Amino acid sequence: MKTLITTVGTSLFTNYMKPEAIDEVGKANYESIDKDFRKIEKLAATDYEESKNAVDAIASSISTYWFCVNNKPNTEASAEIKSILKISANLKEDCEVYLLATDTVTSRLAAELIKQWFEDKNCYQGEYAIKVIFNPERHIIPGLQIKDKKAFQNNGLVELLNRFYSIAGNNYANTILNITGGFKALIPYLTILAQVNQVKMQYIFEDTDTLIEIPFLPLKIDDELFERWAVQFAQLESDFLKRGENYTFWQEAQSCLEVNGDEIMLNSLGSALWNKYKARFFTFLAPDDVWQEIQTQQDILRILQNKFHDEAARNNKKELKPKKSKTHMVYDDGDNNNRIYYFEHQGNLYIYKTFESEPAAIEYMNKTFDKNNVIHMSKPHRLPISQQEI
C-alpha cells in the first residue's frame, strides 16, 4: 500500500470564499466565512482551542455547504482533496494519506476538515480505500509558519524533515510526496528531500487536472564529507560549534551549516542530508585496534549493522557491569557470547571493546579503562546499516 504525504494549505477556505463558490452553493444558502477566517488566519496552532467559536462556525459552513454542492461530492473543494483523488486514481490501489499541517490554526482546521471529507461516505465514493491520517499531536509541524523566519528555518523545516522520516520510515519506494497544497516556500526544500531519498513527488498544477510528477535527477550526495566530519555533525545534532575552532570543517561543509556570529549549527539542508547519511550508515568512533578487531568478528559486525546502530534497540540491551562498580556500559546481546563495550560522549558513540567470548568479556569487566584516552585515540568509522528487522 502506498503512503501519500500531503502538505496542507488553506485552499479549502480560499476556494469557498471565491465569488464563483457563491454561485455554486447558491446565494440563498451561502454562508460567508470571511470574517471568521480573518479572525484566525494569522493565529498559531496553539491558539486553536481559544478560537473555537470562529473555528466551529467555519467548520459548520464548509461541511454543510462546501463538502457537497448540488447534492454531489465537491471533489475540487480544495487542492489537497483534488490531488489526493487524482493520485489515488492513478495508483489504482488503496493508500494511506498523512496530512501535514503548518503551525497555524487555518492549516490545522483545513486538515481536520479534509480528513472529515474522506471519512464521509457522501463525499468520498472512490473504488479504492483512502485512509486519511491526521493527528494534531504529531502532524502539526511546530515552527512551520511565516511570521517568524528564525523559527521557520531552525524549527519548522527541521521538524518537517523529522516528520517526513518518521512517516516514510525507510520505505521510500512506496512513499509519494504530494505538494499541491501548503506553503510555496516549502517546495524547494521538499524537492531536495524527495530527490535525496528517491521519493516520488507529485502535484496538480494550478487549475488543471493534470497530475505532474517531478522526475528523479541523477544527484549523488557526497558521503565522504559526512564520514570525514562525522564527529562534528554528530555534535551539531545537540549543540553548536565554534567556527574559529572548527574552521576547516566550516569551510568544507558550509552548505550544510548556518552561522550566527561565531557559532555554527546545522541548517535544515544539513539536517536532511546528515539524517539521510545516518539512515544508511552507522557511524561510531573507535581506536584503530578495536576497529581492526571488529573487522575480524562477523557476529559483532552483524550486531552493529542490524541492531546496535538503533538507539532504542541498543538501550533495550544495555547494562552497567559489573553490578558493584558499574564501570562499563555493555551491550549484552542475550543468550550468546557477544558483548560490546561502549560509552557516549558529546553526541558521539565510542566503542572501546568487543567480545565474541563471554569468559573474555567477564575477565575484562573487572578492569578499568581510560575514557579520555579512548576519546583521544578514537577515529570515526562507518558501517552500512542492514535493513533487516531489529
Next chain:
Amino acid sequence: MQLEIEALDTLFFRDGKAFAAGEDVWADSTGLPSPACIYGALRAAYAVAHGIAPESIEDRTKSLKITGLHYVIPDNQICLPAPLDLGVEEYTPLSKQPQASLATRKVLPDDVRHNFPLSQVLEFPADKKRLMAENCLLDKTSFESYLDAETDSFEVEKLSTHVCAEPKIGIARDNATHSVVEGRLYRVEMQRFKGLKVIVEICGLNDFPESGLLKLGGEAKAARFSLARKAVTWKQPQLDGQFFKLYLATPAIFKQGERPDLSDFGIDAELIAAATAKPLAIGGFDIQKNQPKPSYQAVPAGSVYYYQSTAAPQTIIEKLHGKSISTVYPEQGFGLALVTRLQEQNP
C-alpha cells in the same frame, strides 16, 4: 419555529414622537422594527391565514410568544445588536470594518463625593476616540466570543450599511377635487433594508403558517415571511466566580425604569455597572380598541448590565439566559436577555 422576515419594499417604523396630520411635518424612523411591531404584524398574518375577525384577534392569538429575535445580513451572517459596552472607533476608513473595544471597569474612589448610583463606571480604551456601539451589529461568532469573554476586540457592522434611510415626501389630496390640500406637506424617513432580514422565533401557535405576506410597520408596507433557513441557538456561557453580565438582545421595559430587578426571577444580585443609551419610546395604536396604546420608555437593545451575585451560575443561566426579563410585554419579545461571562478583574 423560527421565521425569516424579508422586506419587499421600504419600511417605516415611527419613533415615539407625535405625528399628527396637519400639525407635524417630519417623522423619523427607528431603523429596526420593535418587537411590538413584529408581534402585531405576525398576529395579523395569523388572523388573515385563519380568517379571524378583527375583534377576535387578540383573544385567538394570546398564546403567541416571541422567544427569540436576531438579524441576518448578506451571506447569511447572523447578527445581534452590538453590546453597548463596546466602544467603536469614531473614524474608520471606508475600506475597513469598524473596530470596537470592550470597556473596562473602574471602581469609583470612596473619597470622591458623587451621586452616581453604581459602584463602577465603564471606560473605553483611551488610545482612540470611541463612541458607544449604537446602531451597530455583531456577528454570531464575535458575539459568542463576547459571551465567553474570550477577547476584548471586535469587528462590528454598522447598521447603516444594511439599513439605509430613504426619506419620502408626501402630500395630502382633496378627495373631491384631487388637488393638493394646503399645509399637509410631510416627510417620513423610510428604511430600505439592503439584504438584512429579521429572524424571529415564536411559539404558542402550532398552526402558524410557514410562509406568507405581512404588513410590517407604518404606511402599509409589505414584507414576506418564511421558515428560517437554519435554526439558530445561542450557546450558554461558562460562568465562574461571582460576576456576570446581562445583555439585552431586544428593548426592555422595566418597572424600575432603567434597570431590571432580578429579584423578580429569584436572583439576588448587585448591579455594579451598566451600559445603556437613550430610551426608546414604545407606543403605537391599538386597532382593536381604536385607541393609542400606553407609551413606555424602553431600555434599548444592546444594553448591558454588570452584576455581582452569590447565586449559583447554573441558576442564573436557567432563569435569565434566553429569557424575557421585561416587566411589560414580555410575550412580545421585549427584554430578551443573554447571560455572558464577566471576568472578575479587568484583563
